[in-house]
Amino acid sequence: MKNNSVDQDHPTKESAGLIKTLRAAHQLVIYRGVLSDPTVSSLLELLDQLSRNTKLARKALLRITGSYAAFFSQLAAKASLAHPYGLGGPWQDHLLDLVLEDENLFSSRAQLSGESRLGKSLAGQVEADLRRLQSLYQVDSKTVLPLLQKFDPGGLWLGWDEFATGTTDGGHTAGRLETARVLHEAKDWGLLLPALAEYYRKNGAGLFSRFRAFHWMRLDGSGAVRPIAEPDPIRLEDLMGFQSQKETLVRNTAHFLAGYPANNVFLYGDRGTGKSSAIKALLNRFPEGLLRMIEVSRDDLGDLPQVMTVVRQRRERFILFVDDLSFEEGETQYKTLKAVLEGSLEARPKNVVIYASSNRRHLIQEYFSDRNDLRGDEVRQQDTLQEKVSLADRFGIQLVFVSPSQQEYLAIVSAMAKRRQLPIERKELEQRALQWVQLHNARSGRTARQFIDDLTAELLAEAGQQAAT
Secondary structure, three states: OOOOOEEOOOHHHHHHHHHHHHHHHHOOOOOHHHHOOOHHHHHHHHHHOOOOOEEEEEOHHHHHHHHHHHHHHHHHHHHHHEEEOOOOHHHHHHHHHHHOOOHHHHHHHHHOOOOOHHHHHHHHHHHHHHHHHHHHHHHHHHHHHHHHHHHHHOOOOOOOOOOOOOOOOOOOOOOHHHHHHHHOOOOHHHHHHHHHHHHHHOOOOOHHHOOOOOEEEOOOOOOOEOOOOOOOOOOOOHOOOHHHHHHHHHHHHHHHHHHOOOOOOOEOOOOOOHHHHHHHHHHHHHHOOOOEEOOOOOOHHHHHHHHHEEEEEOOOOEEEEEOOOOOOOOOHHHHHHHHHOOOOOOOOOOOOEEEEEOOOOEOOOOOOHHHHHHOOOOOOHHHHHHHHOOOHHOOEEEEEOOOOOOOOOHHHHHHHHHOOOOOOOOOHHHHHHHHHHHOOOOOOOHHHHHHHHHHHHHHHHHHHHHHOO
């Protein structure tokens, strides 16, 4: 009769080590959130199957194969997105990311005050968790593959220590790389609490430690921040004109980042003049440090108190960016915004400012009937009118962006063409730029960029055709 089991009555050195690693992983306390990561879960399931010290039915191979496949594919996908640290293998890179980004009691306190306010109990638990994580960090395919081959000698079990990697840096700042190197080279992670606490103090924890731009999104009735992996690369230098407005915006933001009093800012004016781009460009104007930006849509302004609760107890400085701000008759989201700007019992966090842009100076739609009181059904009609026009006044700084004159428009086009080194005579460039305005949009920085993009593509295509003939 065919034997449908695999004997493992006597644990090997490798399986005994896996049992110890598995037990250590499930004993995590402060860093327990690491266990919810799908890749970690798949690896632990695989280790659990391989470390069993009893006779396993052949059908257990299905579970082993499934766990192995899940772990392998998830790790390969992760490795394909970012450039590695260059220290261990893909699994080690992944675990380093989890440790450096984990938002837990330790990292949350450390990002505010380092290790000074942890207490002995918390510090002792962190040290124990770090040693447990180091055991997990040391797992590699050289240890696991021999056990897989024992269960299924004829199976094709491949290692996972080398994958093709992505080209992005994966958010590896100098501080992140140095801390990862310290972890990789350390003989005892339990001694690294001070180094990790300092890392969290300088870089923060969780998503805010790795990403700088975010959307506030509502899913299934609740809101959360979602990172933007590739923010708009626009720079203030790319926005021609409006020098005074840009300088004011930069000065206010610099004061905010330094911890000084700073104003909420409202940018309004003609469409396409660069209002939103000027705000987004601040991330590239202050590339290092604590600046973070969360874009909140007009429809989600009712969530502003929730957004501020999420970021209140953090050391990063947050610009809440509201684009294309305006309200139609009957919409009431503006009342939440007014309360947040000025007037709510709950103070706005010191690490939060609101930057908004709009094509309209008066943000709430107003009718002549509001002024004439044609309906005659409101006793204090003037009070309602004042409420409607006062929203913009609650922004401490208001910056106006107006469409450029023809001369200014042509200067913008000329500067863009020069920056891209386009081979075209100035007279022809200006003539075609004016034709573009007539056929497409009014004069603006956006129109100039759209024209230059089209012209660049045309010239490149012509150069390609000439090279081919």
